[in-house]
Amino acid sequence: MEHRSTTDDSSNTIQDLEARLAQLESSLAALQDSQPDTNRMNLLVFEGSRDRLLASFVMATGAAACGMEVAMFFTFWGTAALRKGGPQLGKKSLVERAFGTMLPKSASHTKLSHMDMCGMGRFMMGKEMQKKNIADLDSLIATAADLGVRIQVCEMSMNLMGIRREELIDYPHLDFCGVAKFVDDAATANTTLFI
Secondary structure (H helix, E strand, C coil), rough: HHHHHHHHHHHHHEEEEEEHHHHHHHHHHHHHHHCCCEEEEEEEECCCCCHHHHHHHHHHHHHHHHHEEEEECCCHHHHHCCEEEEECCCCCCHHHHHHHHHHEEHHHHHCCCCCHHHHHHHHHHHHHHCCCCCCCCHHHHHHHHCCCCCEEHHHHHHHHHCHHHHCCCCCCCEECHHHHHHHHHHHHHEEEECC
């Protein structure tokens, strides 16, 4: 009888060890799946001033050129910089029209965050960039498109400011989403920058 008890105990111990091993393997697999992807970068573009947009697109194109998957999430003031210019479209409230009038009509109409000096700073910076063969904002946006950089536009910001989808630039990798999409992308990427 004692022999059976020892065999039963051994059997239970082996089953316990196998169950623990299976649980550990499952936990390890879940942990590996939850690790951020070191080959992905997210940029949250909150500000729409020209110098910050230039920095955003320089980082995005640089990372994409190095083989990283890059997503740019435009929200609040950054959203207006994606407008393509021209008249405001659709029926808009007085506040939406005011936003449309006060915000930049396109990336080429953005101001510098510092030393804009009623456009003189922009002019001088543009001349200096041209002289030193530094890509301007429109060129960087085109390069980003060529490199597959995704642009995600915050639908809440568009709705708040009265910006219609048809008012935005023609960009091959442009999508409309909410903060949940950005949070999901940020949770699975190794690098997230706020600009």
